[in-house]
Each structure stands twice: as structure tokens, then as C-alpha cells.
Amino acid sequence: MKELTYVRADDAASAVATVSADPHARFLGGGTNLVDHLKLGVATPSTLVDVSRLPLDTVEVLEGDRGGLRIGANVRNSDLAAHPVVRSTFPALSRSLLAGASGQIRNQATTGGNLLQRTRCVYFQDVTTPCNKREPGSGCSALEGYGRYNAILGTSADCVATHPSDMAVGLAALDADVVVLGPDGERRVPLADLHRLPGHHPEDDTTLAHGELITAVELRGSELTRHSTYYKARDRASYAFALVSVAGALELDGDVVRDVRIAWGGVAHKPWRATVAEQALRGEVYSEDAVRAAAAEELRAAETGDDNAFKVAMVRNATALVMHQLASKQQHPQQGGTR
Amino acid sequence: MDTSITLTVDGSEHTLDVDTRTTLLDALRERIGATAPKKGCDHGQCGSCTVLLEGRRHLTCLALAVAHDGDEIVTAAGLTGSAADPASRGEDALHPVQQAFLDHDGYQCGYCTPGQICSAVGVLDEAKQGHPSHVTDDLEVGGDVELTDEEIRERMSGNLCRCGAYVGILDAVRQAAGQTPGRGVDPARHTHDHETEGAR
Numbered sequence: 244m245k246e247l248t249y250v251r252a253d254d255a256a257s258a259v260a261t262v263s264a265d266p267h268a269r270f271l272g273g274g275t276n277l278v279d280h281l282k283l284g285v286a287t288p289s290t291l292v293d294v295s296r297l298p299l300d301t302v303e304v305l306e307g308d309r310g311g312l313r314i315g316a317n318v319r320n321s322d323l324a325a326h327p328v329v330r331s332t333f334p335a336l337s338r339s340l341l342a343g344a345s346g347q348i349r350n351q352a353t354t355g356g357n358l359l360q361r362t363r364c365v366y367f368q369d370v371t372t373p374c375n376k377r378e379p380g381s382g383c384s385a386l387e388g389y390g391r392y393n394a395i396l397g398t399s400a401d402c403v404a405t406h407p408s409d410m411a412v413g414l415a416a417l418d419a420d421v422v423v424l425g426p427d428g429e430r431r432v433p434l435a436d437l438h439r440l441p442g443h444h445p446e447d448d449t450t451l452a453h454g455e456l457i458t459a460v461e462l463r464g465s466e467l468t469r470h471s472t473y474y475k476a477r478d479r480a481s482y483a484f485a486l487v488s489v490a491g492a493l494e495l496d497g498d499v500v501r502d503v504r505i506a507w508g509g510v511a512h513k514p515w516r517a518t519v520a521e522q523a524l525r526g527e528v529y530s531e532d533a534v535r536a537a538a539a540e541e542l543r544a545a546e547t548g549d550d551n552a553f554k555v556a557m558v559r560n561a562t563a564l565v566m567h568q569l570a571s572k573q574q575h576p577q578q579g580g581t582r
Numbered sequence: 583m584d585t586s587i588t589l590t591v592d593g594s595e596h597t598l599d600v601d602t603r604t605t606l607l608d609a610l611r612e613r614i615g616a617t618a619p620k621k622g623c624d625h626g627q628c629g630s631c632t633v634l635l636e637g638r639r640h641l642t643c644l645a646l647a648v649a650h651d652g653d654e655i656v657t658a659a660g661l662t663g664s665a666a667d668p669a670s671r672g673e674d675a676l677h678p679v680q681q682a683f684l685d686h687d688g689y690q691c692g693y694c695t696p697g698q699i700c701s702a703v704g705v706l707d708e709a710k711q712g713h714p715s716h717v718t719d720d721l722e723v724g725g726d727v728e729l730t731d732e733e734i735r736e737r738m739s740g741n742l743c744r745c746g747a748y749v750g751i752l753d754a755v756r757q758a759a760g761q762t763p764g765r766g767v768d769p770a771r772h773t774h775d776h777e778t779e780g781a782r
Binding site: 247324345346350 | 585602605624625626632643645649651701704705712713714716721722724735736737738739740
């Protein structure tokens with residue numbers, strides 16, 4: 244591990260100033276991903292500015308009867324998943340958090356850090372192999388190598404990595420906003436615009452500038468968000484990254500789809516909002532066939548290799564499963580459970 | 583770069599100079615001599631380094647010691663004594679979770695055991711606080727969580743056991759949770775009398 248200077252931030256503004264002024268400085272949150280990268284040599288910062296003790300650790304219920312939330316960036320994943328308003332009004336967020344990592348890691352990991360965790364592509368984490376994300380211009384080992392976890396949508400010739408967060412997929416389906424503090428003040432970024440596709444610059448995971456700090460995530464509740472959930476397919480029953488995952492929200496008016504949200508994990512460099520599928524379903528009569536057809540339309544652009552071709556059918560089936568759960572709960576409200 | 587930090591470990595305060603790169607696990611084991619937490623994978627995948635940090639289960643391999651200046655840590659060794667009385671820690675009385683692991687053979691080689699025990703203590707506390715899990719069917723039912731076998735397996739999934747002592751671990755956590763041990767060993771007799779299972 245490279246020598247490094249450690250600074251415990253006094254307040255958010257000074258943390259932003261310190262990191263903005265030094266291209267080799269990084270924010271440290273819960274550390275579950277960054278400390279691993281320090282050991283692996285994937286991250287080599289000269290300075291760590293520890294923001295994990297800043298008082299951004301509360302979940303505020305916002306004004307209005309819909310139960311909006313402002314979630315501080317330091318709220319731990321376990322506390323957020325257990326929050327009563329998250330459980331009742333944004334179940335897809337609770338479900339996505341609980342599908343991720345382990346109990347210990349969820350106690351440690353922060354909301355902001357979860358969004359900014361980096362791909363678990365094996366080549367990105369192995370400094371002995373070429374990787375354009377880790378070392379721009381060095382090549383992509385995953386294109387011809389182990390590809391089971393590779394992306395199928397929005398890939399480029401330079402990178403086929405997937406974003407590993409479950410929570411971010413849940414938040415994408417819930418139309419969350421991310422509150423960001425920079426040297427020139429605060430701005431809001433829709434979650435769907437926080438992460439980017441790889442293009443020719445896979446080294447940039449997000450649209451944030453160096454030194455910008457996530458301070459909060461905001462959510463607005465609705466009938467749609469109340470009828471939301473998350474499904475994750477993985478290689479073992481617990482404590483594994485997604486092969487594919489689906490966050491969905493569905494509001495029916497009789498048999499007609501009044502509104503719908505679909506976000507996919509494990510398929511792209513960012514949480515993938517399936518807007519084509521949503522558009523195809525909105526205003527139509529709900530049926531499993533209609534959901535499958537809509538998902539297939541979204542997946543028309545998919546590009547696969549031998550190792551990850553299964554993801555096309557898997558994400559289509561998972562989408563049908565999630566929508567079926569949400570639809571039957573509205574059509575037969577006596578049956579409990581959203582798992 | 584060296585920094586002076588203070589950690590309270592199993593009730594004793596330690597002030598030490600650490601390189602900023604030192605993990606909390608290495609500070610505990612190599613500097614303070616608290617060797618209950620073990621180094622398994624050292625990448626957050628096995629759970630053998632789990633302790634209770636500020637009262638919650640937490641990995642120590644993915645944490646920098648310097649980031650935990652001032653924190654209180656309880657390792658599996660520090661649970662001994664009355665759980666309700668921190669002053670008696672280190673005395674002979676075993677914590678109910680420690681006793682349950684003994685009663686149900688919740689280990690073979692024992693390397694993962696201190697992490698399993700700290701994690702189990704965390705699981706019981708989280709269940710008491712009503713925290714849901716991935717297998718909780720209805721998120722809106724608050725209050726005390728019933729720790730079914732499915733819930734225990736899911737909540738303990740961050741702790742791997744290379745020997746595969748999971749059946750005993752499950753029984754131990756079930757006993758510590760106050761659920762009826764469905765199989766395994768009657769703790770009162772402290773024997774391995776599986777033949778009498780059906781009679782109870």
C-alpha cells in the first residue's frame with residue numbers, strides 16, 4: 244500500500260475544498276470498497292479525507308403527505324433498509340439494500356459510498372492484467388476473458404464492466420435525486436444521470452467532478468413507489484453480486500398500467516432504466532406477455548458473448564416475475580409479502 | 583505517516599501510534615495483542631475478523647485503524663462475563679452465545695468462531711430492534727423478528743466456515759435466540775445424545 248495522509252474532515256465544505264485542491268486526494272466513507280482497493284493497489288491516493296463522521300447520518304421525513312425522504316450520505320445501509328418510511332413507502336429501496344453484501348458490511352457501508360462503489364470485474368481488481376477502467380489505454384481483458392458478469396447493454400469496445408450496487412438500482416426505479424456539494428455550492432443530479440456509460444472513458448464511473456461530495460439522496464413518495472420491489476438473481480442464495488437484478492414499481496388502474504418503473508442491475512455500466520419497456524407498458528392492459536414483450540423490446544440492443552448470453556433471458560424472466568408480484572398484490576391485496 | 587490513536591478494546595483503553603495504512607484488524611492483532619478476531623481472506627468476504635464496534639457487528643479488515651480513533655471494540659474474547667455488566671467482562675462466565683456454540687458444536691477448527699460469535703451477537707440485537715432481512719416476507723411488520731432457520735442462515739451469511747460446521751452454528755444461534763433447538767444437543771446435559779431427540 245502506498246503511503247498516505249489521513250485527514251478527518253471537520254465539515255463538508257472543508258472536505259470538498261481539500262479534495263478539490265488535490266488530484267490525488269480521495270474521500271473515505273465506510274471504506275468497505277476503498278480500503279480493499281488500497282490493499283489491492285487499485286486505488287493509490289496520497290491523501291484520504293475521512294467524511295464518515297460528518298453529521299450527514301439522519302433520514303429526514305420531508306413535508307407533505309406522500310412521505311418524501313432526505314437521506315444523509317452517511318446513513319448506513321442497514322439503518323436505511325430498516326427505516327419505517329423506507330419499508331412502507333419505498334420497499335424497492337429496502338429490498339435492494341437487503342439483497343446486497345452482508346450484515347456486517349451493511350452496518351459499515353454508507354449511502355454515498357454505496358453509490359460510488361466500483362465494479363467487481365475481476366480484471367479491474369487484478370493489477371497484473373490490462374484494464375481500461377483502472378489504467379486508461381491498457382486494454383480490456385474481460386472482452387476475451389471471463390465474461391459471466393459482463394454487461395450486455397450500453398457497452399463499448401473499451402469496457403464491458405457492470406455497476407455492482409443493488410441500492411442504486413432500487414433508487415433508479417424510484418426516481419431518486421442525488422444532492423452533491425462542490426466548490427461552487429450544491430446541485431441536484433437525477434440518479435439516472437449520476438452514473439455514465441463507459442464509451443471511451445471507462446475510468447469515469449460517474450458524472451461527478453473530482454472533489455464533488457454526495458451529501459444526500461432525496462426521494463418523493465407516491466402510490467407508485469409504495470408498489471415497488473426488487474429481485475436479484477445470483478450464483479448463491481446470499482452474499483453474492485447480482486447476475487441480473489430488477490427493481491420495479493407498478494400502479495394499476497383496474498387492469499390497465501397507470502404507471503410503471505423498471506430498472507435493471509448487472510446488465511450495464513450503470514443502473515439501467517428500462518425506459519423503452521416502461522413506455523411500451525404505460526397505458527396498456529397488464530399481462531405477463533405484455534411485460535415480456537416490453538422487456539424484449541428494451542433488450543433488442545443487447546450485445547452478448549458466450550459467457551453472458553444467459554442474461555438476456557434471465558433479466559426478461561426476472562422482470563416478468565417482479566411485475567407479476569406487484570400486479571397480483573394490487574389485484575389480490577389480501578396476500579401479503581413482497582419478497 | 584504515523585498518527586496517535588486511542589481504542590478501547592474489551593474494556594481496556596490502548597493509546598498507540600499507527601501508520602495511517604494499518605487496518606483495524608492489524609492494529610488489534612499485531613499491536614494490541616487482541617487475537618480473537620482472525621485474518622481470513624482480508625478482503626471482507628469471510629467475516630472471520632468480525633467484532634462489535636460501537637455495539638454493532640463490523641468487519642475490521644476493511645477498516646483503517648486511524649479512522650476508528652476513539653471507538654469502542656468488543657471482540658469475541660471480551661464477551662465473557664455478564665453481557666449486562668461490562669465491568670465483569672473477562673470473568674469466567676460465558677456469554678450465552680459462546681455457551682451455545684459450545685453446546686451445539688458450532689465449530690470444528692475454530693478459526694472462524696470468534697467472528698461467527700460476534701456476528702451472532704449482532705444478529706440477535708438487530709432482530710430485537712426489528713431490522714428486516716432479505717428473507718423477511720413482510721417489510722411492514724415491525725417489532726421483534728422471529729429468527730427462523732431461514733432468517734438465521736441469511737443473517738449469518740457474511741461468515742464463512744471452511745469446515746462446514748453450519749448445522750451446529752445454526753443450532754447455536756437458534757438456542758441463543760431463545761428459539762427451541764429443533765435438533766442438536768440439549769445444552770443442560772452437555773452430551774451428544776442425538777438418540778433422544780425424538781422424545782423431546
